Amino acid sequence: MRRDLLIRSAALALVLVIVAILAFYSPMPENIRVLLQNLMIYIAIYSIFVVSLNLEVGYLGLPQFGKVMFLIIGAIAVGGIATKLVLLIYQSYLLKAVGIAPLSNIGQYCMLYQYSVSSLVNQQLAQNPALGLGYFLFGVILAMALSAALGVIFAYPAVRLREDYLGILLLVSGEFLRVVTYYATPVACGVNGAVIPDPFAWASGATRTLVFFAVTVLFLFATFLVFEVVGNSPFGRTLRAIRDAETAAAVFGKDIVKFRIRVLALASAFAGLAGALLAYYFDYTIIGAYLPAYTFIGWTMLILGGQGNNVGAIVGVTVYYVISTILNVYKNALQAALHADPTYLAYIVFGLAIILVLMYRPQGIVPEKPIKTIDLHNLRRRLSEKKD
């Protein structure tokens, strides 16, 4: 099992390194390299998101229809809380420079001064990379902690109920959080959206992209390791047992509710991490944009890639983005050839792909494999060898 984990991790690391070299140091034209660089960042962030969804859906069979909620929490942690902390640190400087204290009149700041303030804060952060890193890590950790806590709190009322009730509650929770926070200016500048100071302001241009790519890939790798270990541990095997035969697992003494809560907390924390990374990547976030479609895009990726294994989740994200980008690039040419409006082409293609996958390959591109555990005979032998 440990050997398999090492091989999978090494394979992922190898792929990431090759792609990084391809994206940043290959002699490709600049415009293609820029596309590839940014595409890799999206893939890395969404891989974290979908790997966490996989623990809930693929391993435990939880109907997680409110996954977008954690992208929102990540956005709030970064755009609403970490940003305000930085504004607080530079409050006196900002008061002198632009004549306003952003935190004392948040409405005016959100509507008129965000860019001028953010530009000044970026200048300061550029001179103080350590503070920038602290601000980045604070946002990320806060997003994870808040997501874990709120994930459990929102799901708690229905966590004992049947799957369909829980699914609906999670879906509603995501929308509830979006609508409430979108219209509350103090949260993350509400309808104006929050302009986020750049934690890597010391790097500019392609260097900034490289730094962000490296950080994101590092987080992806860590996420993969964590979820591989969890998924292949006794805990992970119990999750599969609950998924496959809930009553049987309960009969064997497994507390279904406790397992659901633990999974929700862990998976939500990492989805919150994806939300925070997304917010830092864009330097801007507007909560109203996080519609339930984000949840179902995650589901699409997972269905295509294969549920119940983390490699499948990452493959699903990659396949989705590659197809999506190719469609975007070629859809204008297709329009000329087919004389049809290509606006909904991606929806048609992915809709069709989901139907075909569910009909002919429900296990996805990378099917789930039985977990390799040491058989009882070998285990007893090793134990006896140790005793000797």
Added chain:
Amino acid sequence: MASRTAWIVGVVVLVIVIAAVVAYMASQGPSQTTTPTTTTKTTQTTTQTTQTTTQTTQTTQTVTIGALVPLTGSLQFMGTSGQCAIKLAVQDANKMFASKGIQFQLVTQDSACDPNTALQMLQTVYSQGIRFVVGLTCSSEVSAVKNFAAQNHIVITSISTSPLLAVPKPYIFRLPPTDDAQAQVITALMHMLGIKKLVIVYRSDAWGQGLSAAIANDSAKYGIQVLGVYGYDPSAIPASEQAAVQQASAALGSPSPDAAFEIVSFDQDGAAVVQAAMNDPVLSKVRWFGTDSNVYGTAIIQAGGQALANAKFMGAVAAPNPNDPHYQQFAREFTQFCGHAPTGYDPYYYDTAMMVMEAIAKTGSTDPTVINSVLEQWGKNGTYVGVTGPVYFDQYHDRIYASYLIMGVAIVNGTPTWINAGFYNGTTGQITAFPQGQSLFGS
């Protein structure tokens, strides 16, 4: 077994990525191509029956521009019409600049009014070698693409109007004036009509919040007392609108000739506001005002055309003088090309594309840095005169001195109809009532 799978998967992923990149690169040509395509053969006959044949080879340079417009999402109604205006601009430019040997092509992507999608689409068109992108609509999209555009030197012309973006934004130009300018026009119109008390109902988004705040601020300059400003959630039609209207009615208290009701809405949600207000005993007896996003609306006029006419509803939309022959020609061409008359922002969508294409054609350069400087220079001098009039930019690349058309609803042949009621001259600040709009300006 599992390890073998992992390796296979890893290789497959890598192959997919590499294959996609290679296929993509192989199919890519630069977006600006120069090809000798046109051969003109001229035969001249002289009186001495001598024939001279000259052959001229002319090169045609193809320049691809990108359009990022919301073809899905909440502003789909604007994006689809705007896309048509941009296509018309490309067609016109190809006619106008054919003699210069320049041919423009258009690549359109759906930005969905979603900042995340907008940035991804901008990166996609950038990868296609496109350095000129037009039509970006939502302010949140402009916020998301701002840094990428500056970093990669992509010239963007947008129709975003949020005052939040009145900041330095290299390579981004906004063709309509910001909402602050619209607020000035609306409050000047109210002042002209003797309004002293005002209640405002607005859709709770960045646009609605910004515009209603600007109207409230400018009202104070004219001594107009704002008795209440109430937002509604546009996704919760019609309950949210009804609640806001009730609050506004309560704040106004009783109707009077110097009281007014300002509706800061789009078309569909505006219809819900109108339906609630037309049955309200207070609001149904005062003047109503609108914005650039609900005038020309079909839903709003269907919902309460008669009530709008009774309330002498007027709203301002940044537009050239409708009697301007340049605009009239555009309106005719647009109607013929798109199958309907141009609405609110269509002339601006047209100019976002035409201004850039004209700069490229006149300078002969496809270098975005050069075009950025040219647009800045043109914006200082008002060199470019589009269908929306002469274009001047301030230091933030935002439009200034824009004129506004004042639209109203009147009963024409027994049917509530949008009419051109008046005109606000952006240069002089004067409001002129057109003959057909006199009844709306009267008490």
